[in-house]
Amino acid sequence: MSWRLPRQFAPELIRMLLRSPPPPPPGAPEATAEEIASANIAQQDVIEEVFSEVERELVDDREYRFKAWRLAGLGLLIVLTLAVALGRLLVGGPPSVAELRAQAGVDTWPVLRIGVKDDQYGTAYYDQEKRIWSGFDIDVAYMIAEDLGFRRADVRFYGLESEDRARMQAADPTTGDRVPVQLVIASYSITTDRKSAGVRFSQPYLYTEQSVITLKGHRPVSALQDLENQRVCTLSTSTSQTALDKAKAKVTQKNRVRECFAALDAGDVEAVSTDAAILAGWKHEFPDKYEHWDLGLESNERWGVNVGENPALETLVNLTLYRSFADPEDSRWEKAYEKNLQSEIDPKKKTPVAVGEQPRVERPEVGFLPWEDPLG
Template identity: 75%
Template sequence: MGDVDNGEPAARPSSPPSWRLPRQFAPEIVRWLLRNPQPPAPGEPEPTAEEIASQNIAQQEVIQEVISEVEREMVVDREYRFKVWRLAGLGLLIVVTLAVALGKLLVGGPPTVAELREQAGVDTWKELRIGVKDDQFGTAYYDPATRQWSGFDIDIAYMIAEDLGFRRSDVRFYGLESEDRARMQATDPAEASKRVNVQLVIASYSITPEREAMTGVTFSQGYLDTEQSVIALKGHPKISTLEDLAGKRVCTLSTATSKSALVEFGADVVQKNRVRECFAEMDAGQVEAISTDAAILAGWKYRFPDKYTHFDLGIDPKERWGVNVGENLALKELVDLTLYRSFADPDDNRWEEAFDRNFQVEVEENGSSPIAEGQQPLVERPNVRWMPWEDPLR
C-alpha cells in the first residue's frame, strides 16, 4: 500500500549545525596540512618524486593565497575595531569636555543676568528713580510749562531703564545739583524740602580717578565723550585758549573738573551748583564767561543763538561721562550690559538716535565749536555669564 497523505508536510531532514573556523586559526591549520600531507588511498600507486614536488608546489601556492587573504581580513578587522574604539574614545572625550564646561557655566564663573538682577534688587523696585540735571538744554532739561523731560542724558536713562525692564511710566526723574551727584540725593519737585535717594545718577558726570576714589561713587563705563569749552556774551573778543581768561571772572559748576584748568591759567573762578545760575551771573555782568563741558554749553548756544558765542579752547583731554550707581556693583554690571549692547550690536541704534536728536541738531548754530564726539565710546564686554545658546546682544 502506498503512503497515506495526511495533509501535513513531510519533515525535512535535519541539517548538521553550521560551523565556521575562526579566521585567526586558519593560517596555522593550513600550515599543519602542508607539514602533514595525506597518504595515498589503498591500491593507488605511490606518486613519483616529481609528482609529489609538483603537487606540493601547487598546494603551497593555493594555501599561501588562502593564508594571505585570511591575514588581510584579520588586518582589516583589527583596523576597523581600532577606528571604532578611537571614535568611541573621541566621543567620550567630547561628552566629558562639554559636561565640564557646562558645569562651570552653571556652577562657577561670573554671575548671570538673573543673578545680577537679584543682587541689585531690581526686581523688587516698583519704579526707577534717576537723578539728572534739569537746566541743560540738549543734555537734560525739564520744561515746567509742559512738564516734559528732554535731552541726551534723558534718552540714555530711558535706554537703561528699558533693558532693566521698566516702562517709561515707571521712570521717575529728579533734578539734582552738581554736588549731590556723589551722594545720590535729589529734591522732590512736589516737596522742595524732601530729599530723595535715587538709584542712578545720569547727570553729565565726568569719570575721574578722584571721583572714583570717593565713597559711594561707582561709575559705569563711559557713554559720551566731550571736552571743556567756554561761552560768553555775543560780541565778546575771541577766546582761543585758557590763557585768554587769566585774571577774568569765569563761572563754572561746583565740583566740576573744569575748575582745575581755569585756576592753573590764572582765572578768577566763581562756582555755582546749577549752570543756569552761571548764565544769570553772566547776563548780569557779574562774570565774563562760563567754562564747562562743551555738550552743556552748546545747548545754551543753540537755544539762544543771538545772545551767546561758543568758543573752542582746543583742550585735548576728554571729558567722559558715566553713570553713578553708588555702591550697587551688580547694578553697574547691568548698566554696562546695556551700554555694551548699544555699542556692539549693529541693530541697536538707540545711542545714535539720541545723539542725532539732541546734539546733531545743534551743530549748525555752534559752527566750529565742539559739542561731543558722534561715536559712542568703546565699551568692554561686562563680566556677565551667558549660556552657550544665549545671545548677549539681545
C-alpha cells in the same frame, strides 16, 4: 562599460597575473614572438587597472574615515563646550542676569528713580509747562531703564545739583523732601579722585571736552589763558575748575548751569566754562545771544553713570552700554546723539560738542548659556 573590483580580491588577482604561464601541451605549436608580446601587454594593462582600482578604493576609504573622525571630533567639541559652559555657570562662573538682578534688588523696585540735571538744553532739561524731560542723558537713562525691565511710565526723574551727584540725593519738586535715587545720569565725569572718594561709575557713555561761552561781541577765546584775570563761572565740584585755576581766571562756582548763565547775562561774569555738550545746548537755544568757543583741549571728559554702592547694578548698566556698543542693530545711542547733540553743532563755526561715536565698552562678566547669549 565600467566595473569595480572588490578590494578583497585584488591581491589574489595580481598574484595570478604575475605567475609564469604554463608550458604549451606536447605537439602544440610554440607561440610566436608577436603573440607573447601581445599577451604581456594585455597582462600589464590588467595589472595597471587592478592597481588603479585598488588605489581608488583606498582613497575613498581614507576620506570616509577622515570625515567620520572629523564629525566625531566636532561632536565631542560641542559636548565639551556645553559641559564647560554649564560648569562655569553652575560652579564658580560669572553671575547670570537673573542673579545680578537679585543681587542688585532691581525686581523689588516698583519704580526706577534717576537723578539728572534739569536745566541743560540738549543733555537734560525739564520743560515745566509741558512737563516733559528731554536730552541726551534722558535718552540714555530710558535705554538703561528699558533693559532693566522698566516702562517709561515707571521711570522717575529728579533734578539734582552738581554737589548732590556723589551722595545720590535729589529733591522732590513737589514736597522739597530729599529723595535717594538708584542711578545718577547727570553729565558726571569719571575721574580718579571721584573714584577714590567712593563713587562707583559705569563705563563711559560719552566723550566731550571743556569749552567756553561768552556774550556776543566778546573778544575771541582760543585758549583758557585768554581768560586770565577774567571772571568765569563754572559748576561746583566741576572738573573744569582745575584748568581755570591754572589759567589764573577768577572762578565763581554755581550749583546749576542756569545760575552761571544768569550771572553772564547780568554782567557779573565774563564767561561760562564747563563741558561742551552742556554749553552747546545753551548756544543752540539762544544763538543770537552767546558765542561758543572751542579751546582745542586734548583731554576728554568721560561721562559715566553713578550706580552707588551696588556692584551688581553697575554690571547690568555696563551690559546695556555694551549691547548698545557691540550690537550693530542696536541704534539707540546713535539716535540719542543725532537728536540731541548732532543737531546743536554750529553749521558755521562747527565748534565741537561731543565725540559722535559711542565710547568703546568692554564686555562685562555675565554668565549666559551658549544658546541664550544675546551678545554672541
